[in-house]
Amino acid sequence: MEKNKIFLRLPNTIMSTKHNLHRELFNFNTSMEQKVFMAVLAYASAIFVKNKMKGIQHFSTVGFLADNRFLPASLVYSKLEEIINNMNNPFFDTLSIKDKKVSFEFSKRYKREVIKKGFQQINLMSLKSCITLRATQVAIMTMMKPNAYLNLNYLLDVLNINKNLKRTGRIREIKNVFKSLETLGLISEWEYKHPATKSAEVLPEHYKFHYKNTPVKSSKEVDNVQAQADDTDNKTMTVEESIKKRNDYYEHTEKLKKIGVEDKQFMIKAIDREPISIMGHTDYLNYVEEPIEEKVINPSKSNLPKLKKVSSNDALTNELKDLKLDV
Structure with missing residues (x-):
């Protein structure tokens, strides 16, 4: 069973509302009891399907109440033991817990269902948020x-x-x-x-x-x-x-892998943010600097009057005073 996840292998026949065991899946008074039953059923089913042994089998509950499990955080081992030992359910002929070890044996009618090929995998971690x-x-x-x-x-x-x-x-x-x-x-x-x-x-x-x-x-x-x-x-x-947003994110990430950028993490975070305005926003992934067109004035075609050659700053000043421009 994958770490931090509990999967319940539930036979398709049990999922039919007409099956005589279907209603027993939900015959509980509290959400905590329901979740404990689903956890026990998931572990027991995984063991039985793997070895198909007859008689009573066992599994440890160590880790059942870890923070990364789906059972309620308020559940303590004393309460867990109380729920399991008082559980009278037709899915099991034997079900008890002692010293953090669960002993179980499926009932005959549920054994017939468990070994069937058609089943649904349910990720019980999805139930963690249900109160x-x-x-x-x-x-x-x-x-x-x-x-x-x-x-x-x-x-x-x-x-x-x-x-x-x-x-x-x-x-x-x-x-x-x-x-x-x-x-x-x-x-x-x-x-x-x-x-x-x-x-x-x-x-x-x-x-x-x-x-x-x-x-x-x-x-x-x-x-x-x-x-x-x-x-x-x-x-x-x-x-x-x-x-679409997720796919765009992956596409941008793949582009980053192909370019030489030292701080890729900075750019990964940046591409997820929409700019406040179009002004001042540069798409660095697709940015190509265009050459600036320079305007060159041809002196030979200019209408400006020619300046005389001067030899001093004072002479230049006097020359500029006499200069008239057509505006």
């Missing part, structure tokens, strides 16, 4: 099924939206979750589609939350994008504009 349980769960759902939709009734049920609220209020609760995911950058856009009026025709896309996922960037891409963000105005850009 609430609902935001965490919907983020998982959107990663399970990228660029798709989620049915309204399904979300009302799984997210346990208060049934005492009016229908519009219950829908608003879900909308707030999608707004938070968009703010966190986990989805790029979303829309709840429904009939315009009560008497309007109900179309297949109605009563569904449609969304598009934000492309997951590598750590190098994230660093580059962050470096650009530090030097630009805080303005909203479309996905296409963001991609």
Whole structure:
């Protein structure tokens, strides 16, 4: 498993809302419990898929609570042990923790799903910024099924939206979750589609939350994008504009590698900034100095009167006094 990252190998069959284990993925009371379960499931799945051993297996939780992990910073080992030891989930026949070592064995019905070929890789580090349980769960759902939709009734049920609220209020609760995911950058856009009026025709896309996922960037891409963000105005850009800006940045960087510039870092930062005005801005990468055209006066064609040769400063002064120019 890659350093500082936790990937959950989730079988495609489990991602189906009709599968009997699907709802168990979200049967938790807090965001912390949900994240701990996903972390344990990710580690256990990676081990089982690799060795396919029968019986109880183990893995260490050392590093689970490091700052660069996705679990909440407020989680301590005593709480981690409490959550795991009290976890009663049909994914496992055995699940316990002692002395920072987790012991597990998958249930028979989940073992059948784990060894299947079709699966989705979910980067759990994306959940680090999710604070609430609902935001965490919907983020998982959107990663399970990228660029798709989620049915309204399904979300009302799984997210346990208060049934005492009016229908519009219950829908608003879900909308707030999608707004938070968009703010966190986990989805790029979303829309709840429904009939315009009560008497309007109900179309297949109605009563569904449609969304598009934000492309997951590598750590190098994230660093580059962050470096650009530090030097630009805080303005909203479309996905296409963001991609174009990134490509332009890489193109400029490649140009710098080909020219002899001592302070490349200075120029790399400079090309990301838009000039305050056109005046005073020089494109050093494409700058070619044009020769200055000099005007030469031909004395033979000039209408100026000829000066007499003088031998002293006083004589020159007197000569200039008598000189008349046609202006």
